[in-house]
Amino acid sequence: MSPVEHLITSGTFSLDGGTWEVDNNVWIVGDDREVLVIDPAHDAEAIAAQVGDRRVTAIVCTHAHDDHVNQAPALSERFGAPVLLNPDEAQLWKLTHPDRRPDGELAAGQTLTVAGIDLHVLPTPGHSPGSTCLHVPELGIVFTGDTLFQGGPGATGRSYSSFDTIIDSISRTLLALPGETTVHTGHGGSTTIAAEAPHLEEWIARGH
Incomplete structure (x- = not known):
């Protein structure tokens, strides 16, 4: 069994008064005994x-937009x-789950371990205040x-x-990660750090 399993779920994303149809990547990391679920979207x-x-050791949300957290409490x-x-995602989380707080925090330097696999927490704000890789x-x-x-x-x-x-x-x-690192995203196909790194200047020019 692969240590990384991939599920695509479909639903909607709502923010700022708009709603859009979206397909989300749900990632499951572990082995045949225990797993960790990343971004539990749409379909519990x-x-x-x-x-x-x-056994599920944790349900990890990379950020708190509703399409990434809507099934977290149920699971x-x-x-x-x-x-x-x-915790910098608190305001966004409350938009979807006002009566239920997360159980724990993700912070720089933290390591989550499941089935002997270490996942290092990297805060990467921007898409939202507490977005995390x-x-x-x-x-x-x-x-x-x-x-x-x-x-x-994003x-x-x-x-x-x-x-x-x-x-x-x-x-x-x-972009400080090794170029051969595979990038598993929240939506759409996977890529690599090396494939994306050369385009940084283009993104900056396009963004401004």
């Missing part, structure tokens, strides 16, 4: 079916697993949520986002 039943009878209750989120050096992978996609940075045109901040996060934190 499909995610639970993929997990099966394995937390179902599996008895804590929801982990960067998870780097798995031994697998040569980084989970970037909506910070970095195939083709460029959107920064809505509330709580900043183009200058996301560019700084990508250039300082993500």
